[in-house]
Amino acid sequence: MKIIIRIVLLAVLAALGVWLWMVLFPSPEKVIRRRLTELARTVSSSANESDLARLAAARSVGGFFAAAVELNVNLPELGQRTMDREEITQAALMGRSRAGGLQVKFPDINITVAPDKQSAVADLTVEANISGEHDSIVREMKFTLRKTDGQWLITRVETVRTLT
Amino acid sequence: MTTRNQAGQLNHQPRPVSWLRILVIGRNPKVTLLRVAVLIVTCFIVFRFILLPARIEGISMLPTYQDRSVNFVNRLAYRWHEPRRGDVVGIRLAGPHVMYLKRIIGLPGETVAFENGRVLINSEVLDEPYEKAPCDWNCPPVKLGPDEYFVVGDNRTMPSENHVFGKAGRDRIVGKALL
Numbered sequence: 455m456k457i458i459i460r461i462v463l464l465a466v467l468a469a470l471g472v473w474l475w476m477v478l479f480p481s482p483e484k485v486i487r488r489r490l491t492e493l494a495r496t497v498s499s500s501a502n503e504s505d506l507a508r509l510a511a512a513r514s515v516g517g518f519f520a521a522a523v524e525l526n527v528n529l530p531e532l533g534q535r536t537m538d539r540e541e542i543t544q545a546a547l548m549g550r551s552r553a554g555g556l557q558v559k560f561p562d563i564n565i566t567v568a569p570d571k572q573s574a575v576a577d578l579t580v581e582a583n584i585s586g587e588h589d590s591i592v593r594e595m596k597f598t599l600r601k602t603d604g605q606w607l608i609t610r611v612e613t614v615r616t617l618t
Numbered sequence: 619m620t621t622r623n624q625a626g627q628l629n630h631q632p633r634p635v636s637w638l639r640i641l642v643i644g645r646n647p648k649v650t651l652l653r654v655a656v657l658i659v660t661c662f663i664v665f666r667f668i669l670l671p672a673r674i675e676g677i678s679m680l681p682t683y684q685d686r687s688v689n690f691v692n693r694l695a696y697r698w699h700e701p702r703r704g705d706v707v708g709i710r711l712a713g714p715h716v717m718y719l720k721r722i723i724g725l726p727g728e729t730v731a732f733e734n735g736r737v738l739i740n741s742e743v744l745d746e747p748y749e750k751a752p753c754d755w756n757c758p759p760v761k762l763g764p765d766e767y768f769v770v771g772d773n774r775t776m777p778s779e780n781h782v783f784g785k786a787g788r789d790r791i792v793g794k795a796l797l
Contacts, residue, residue, distance in 0.1 A: 562715050562716065578712045579715065579716045581716055594712050617718070617783060617784035617785060617786050
C-alpha cells in the first residue's frame with residue numbers, strides 16, 4: 455500500500471513539475487499565440503474611446519511590429535508596401551478614429567515555428583465587427599514573426615486568398 | 619417512516635420518494651448520473667468532431683439559407699465519397715471556427731465560367747434549380763486543378779464583386795451542410 459501511495463505521490467509531483475516548467479518556460483508557439491491574442495485585444499476599441507486612450511492604444515499596436523514591416527494586403531489604402539512602426543501607429547490611429555467601435559478576434563491561429571526557433575509563421579482568421587455594421591468582416595491572414603531582443607515581432611503581414 | 623405491527627414491534631419503512639425527485643434525478647441517482655455523463659461525452663464528441671454547429675452570417679446563400687440561421691457541418695460526409703456538384707459545403711479559413719458556406723458547382727478538372735448569369739461547365743449550361751432570381755454575372759473560364767472545386771453562393775442577385783466565390787482546395791472543404 456505504501457508503495458502505491460509513493461508512486462501516486464511521485465506521479466503527482468512529476469505532473470506538477472512539468473506544469474511548472476511549462477508555465478515558467480512556455481514554448482514559442484504558446485508565447486506567439488498569447489501575443490497575437492493580445493494584439494487582437496489591443497486593436498479592438500470601444501465607440502466612446504477618449505483621444506488619449508486612442509493614442510495610447512495605437513502606440514501599443516505599433517509595439518507588436520518590427521521596425522520595418524512588409525505588407526501585402528488587399529486593402530486599397532495599404533496594398534503591397536513596406537511600413538515602419540510609426541506609419542503603423544498612424545494607420546492604427548486613423549483606423550480607430552474612423553471605425554468608431556471595433557471588435558477584433560483571431561478565432562483560429564495556426565503557428566509554425568522555424569527549427570532555429572527565431573522565426574515563425576502564423577496563419578490565422580481575422581474576424582472584425584465594426585459598431586453599427588450588420589455583418590462581420592472575415593479574412594484569412596498570414597503573419598511572419600521574428601524573435602528580436604526576446605520579443606516576437608511581426609515582420610510581414612499578408613492576406614491569404616481562401617478562394618482563388 | 620416508522621409504523622407498529624400487530625405484535626407491537628416497530629417497523630422501519632423506507633420513505634416514499636417524492637415525484638419531483640423522481641422526475642429530476644430518477645429512481646436511481648447513480649444510473650441517472652451515469653446517463654448524464656454519457657450524454658455529455660456524446661454531445662461533446664458529436665458537436666466538436668462530427669457535426670460542427672454553424673451560425674450563418676450574411677446573405678450570400680439566400681434564398682437557401684437565411685441570414686442568422688443555424689446549421690451543422692457534417693465532417694463525416696466526405697469520408698467515403700468525394701464532394702459532389704450541388705452540395706453545400708463548409709470551407710475553412712485558417713481553422714474550422716469560421717467557415718464560408720458555399721455550393722459546389724465545379725468539380726476537379728472542369729472549366730467553369732459565368733456567361734450572362736448562366737453557369738457554364740466545360741462550355742455546357744448547368745441546370746441550377748436552386749437559383750430563383752435572375753443574375754447577370756460574367757466571369758472568364760476558370761480551369762480547376764485535380765484537387766480543386768469551384769464554389770459559389772446561391773444569392774447571385776448581389777454584384778459579383780461583393781460575393782466571395784472561386785476555387786477551393788479539397789483540403790479546405792470541412793464537410794457538408796446538414797440541413
